[in-house]
Amino acid sequence: MELLSGAEMVVRALKDEGVEYIYGYPGGALLHIYDALFQQEDVKHILVRHEQAATHMADAYARATGKAGVSLVTSGPGATNAVTGIATAYMDSIPMVVITGQVMSHLIGEDAFQETDMIGVSRPVVKHSFSVQNPEDIPGIIKKAFHIAESGRPGPVVVDIPKDMTTPTERYPYEYPASVKLRSYNPVSRGHTGQIKKAMDMVLSAKRPVIYSGGGIVMGDASNELTELAQMLNVPVTNTLMGLGGYPGTDRQFVGMLGMHGSYEANMVMHHADLILAVGARFDDRVTNALDKFCPTAKIIHVDIDPAAISKTIKADVPIVGPAKSVLSEMVSIVKASKKQIDKEALDAWWQQIEEWRTRHGGRFRTDDSELMKPQQVIEMLSKVTNGDAYVCSDVGQHQMFAAQYYKFNKPNRWINSGGLGTMGFGLPAAMGVKLNFPDADVACVTGEGSIQMNIQELSTISQYDIPVKVICLNNQSLGMVRQWQDMNYESRHSQSYMKSLPDFIKLVEAYGHVGMKVDKYEDLEAAMQEAFSLKDRMVFMDIAVDPFEHVYPMQVPRGSMRDMWLTKTERT
């Protein structure tokens, strides 16, 4: 058997796992590993400018491909800088392997230089973590880390490696395991057939059914199965923020996103439904509004790979634990074989009602109350210029909600945003992680002038590796989402929600060697955006001045039901 040092094993195991890129930042505890990286070419390392960005790049790669992304950060501050990125992945169930350096084993616990108990610090935000105690264990641990990260309900896994586990002069036999078996971890591979039959019987008896699907469809590669089932049954589909693209956004049966900033029709459909088929979604508080008022007439079927997600907030009438893909395809087969048909007449009446809701609101917004262009217009233009086919990586704020509402995602894995944690600063590194791995695709980062500054240093990484992403900055000169809440709940006392002394973004990006474009008038937008996307090998930053007073609507009324919404600044349901 081949003899390798611990450091070489880390790199070799990544190669054997099929990893092409890792994202990281060196430091004392990692020097042996970085030296091993230097001496090979299979695993390519991207040097970020802040460890948070390394984790978001790895995370976005995972969101776009379904495979675990990898980052490598040093002990102490390197590891703690990565925590936000790990938590971001954890909240959205994204597979990721984060390798953290650690001080030498004999120093652990002594408050050694750059020592942080990373296993302890990361514990609440990881699916699992490993601390390497013997160099021989490295291949097995890395194999397990990928297996755990990618299977079942995915999530981030931390592998903490003390420096003396990687000493170059100490060599051990290396073999990468072909498979892993963990006696205490066996994710389900299919749902319970009896439950699935029962569920389909209920669906076929429903008069006002709706499918409510989430990120589990996207990460569970179940988009085709979902689409087939929904179209066979002709039932409306709503997606969560995480589930966008799981069902084609331009299809007639799609009623839009649901929840706090969901579409009027989606929230109305949910509230009035008599049956909700929830798949890969978790009834989170940004979806349900007040739990005691949630969908009073609906029976609930809940399909999820994670038993703990079922009946956590809303009790399921029919729980089904299993992967979305296999459960949905079983559902499709049942419907195909069934003699019972869904009640067409009832469904027609249901659709008629839905169309009425659609015409009532349908995502309209005003353009006549401001000199400046509306953020929604920018997103609609982005959707047009990129044919609804771009990877859209978003930051957090109003711009994120506008992107979710107005970009029409027809494919899964294209909408990449921090839904659960809501991490400002996610967008730019996420776009970089996607573009690097899909060099021919259009990759946009939709951001605000607030969020972009949280990881703006990555403009430098972009120069180093030529990662020509397009930044669409909806510049409203304020922390818009905060300001909106202040407008609505604090009599417009704008405490710390606007930013004096914004940088000249154009000069800033030019200083890094990129292209900057300033757009102030809607008339100039289309041409400018066309040009930005035609500059295939340049990073372009579009600084777009938008109405600072715009709010995101609909917006659910706090502690109300699904259907209680503000539709404009003055109009309520």
Add this chain to the structure above:
Amino acid sequence: MRHIISVLMENEPGALSRVVGLFSQRNFNIESLTVAPTEDSTLSRLTVTTLGSDRVIEQITKQLNKLIDVVKVVDLTEGEHIERELMMIKLKATGQMRDEIKRTADIFRGQIIDVTPTTYTVQLAGASDKLDAFIDAIGTSGIMEVVRTGVSGLSRGEKVLSL
């Protein structure tokens, strides 16, 4: 309601902190907790008593099951079970109190396991409410120190928690 949840888990470093961390992270209550290795040295058995509604208890067992180190979880209070807790209690014992303590300990089937001219230490095993009753009977004024192990338990009959 009070529940006794038994957990079989990998005897690995960090496993216990994950279980304890889960309880604080998710705002679950811990009344008592005991943990020790089993006859199989790769496994530890942990018993936790907790209070919560059915919904909370369901979440606790599900979230525990999700931990990678956790092999099996059972809520003992769902079925017939036996529970025991051990208490050692050090009491002021002078004059006629010595007889009084001895009598009360006998009634509760306790044993006096350490004696000095001024103190008795009584060992008592049983369900937690029996230990509480002993403390009530003795009265707090004479108590110098109490140490309790927390509850351990298992199911009655053939039912076992094992691999």
